[in-house]
Amino acid sequence: MRYSDTGRCMQKLVGRVLLFVFLGFAASGLRGADEHDQILIHPDRIDQCMKSKLASSVEINATTNPYYLRGDFDGDGKADYAVSVRGRTTKRNGLLICAGNGRTFALGADQPLKPPFSDMPNDNFIAPNWMVYSTAETRALAVFKGINVPAVPARLLGETIAMIWEDGIALIYWDGRAFRWTAQKQ
Numbered sequence: 001m002r003y004s005d006t007g008r009c010m011q012k013l014v015g016r017v018l019l020f021v022f023l024g025f026a027a028s029g030l031r032g033a034d035e036h037d038q039i040l041i042h043p044d045r046i047d048q049c050m051k052s053k054l055a056s057s058v059e060i061n062a063t064t065n066p067y068y069l070r071g072d073f074d075g076d077g078k079a080d081y082a083v084s085v086r087g088r089t090t091k092r093n094g095l096l097i098c099a100g101n102g103r104t105f106a107l108g109a110d111q112p113l114k115p116p117f118s119d120m121p122n123d124n125f126i127a128p129n130w131m132v133y134s135t136a137e138t139r140a141l142a143v144f145k146g147i148n149v150p151a152v153p154a155r156l157l158g159e160t161i162a163m164i165w166e167d168g169i170a171l172i173y174w175d176g177r178a179f180r181w182t183a184q185k186q
Helices: 003-032 044-050 053-057 135-143
Strands: 058-060 068-071 080-087 093-098 104-108 129-133 160-165 168-174 179-182
Touching: 044 080, 044 093, 053 058, 053 104, 068 129, 129 135, 135 160, 135 168
Parallel strands: none
Antiparallel strands: 058 080, 068 080, 080 093, 093 104, 129 160, 160 168, 168 179
């Protein structure tokens, strides 16, 4: 390779590095802004869900990363979304489930259920780590003998949402009529 070819390669490389640095600073500037000024990019189904009457008392909690999960939570073969939300008045955390069939479910936040949805104080239950477990991954939890592993539902209709804390896991699952919470084995 001649020097001029090497020089052009270096110019391209430096240009790309500078572009990535610029984009990194631009993205960090967005994250540093007031969270209400953030531009959130997500599927249209979440926008539709956030316009529902049930969602009127909550706002997306963009401090949760990721702030939404995609899965087939009700087992109907359609994409569902679990969105981290916060109550507008109480500021308690919760979930908005935007089902692929158009239904919306509010869990926690400003939608307290009687009895409460979870065993977390004030239904304030978004974990620092959360993810979608397939039915196989959920069933695999049954082999663990630890006390901080959730009881696995006998009948799983879809994927589950795992809320993962330092000291244990809780699962959110669909039982055919409603979303349920299961925490550590008794």
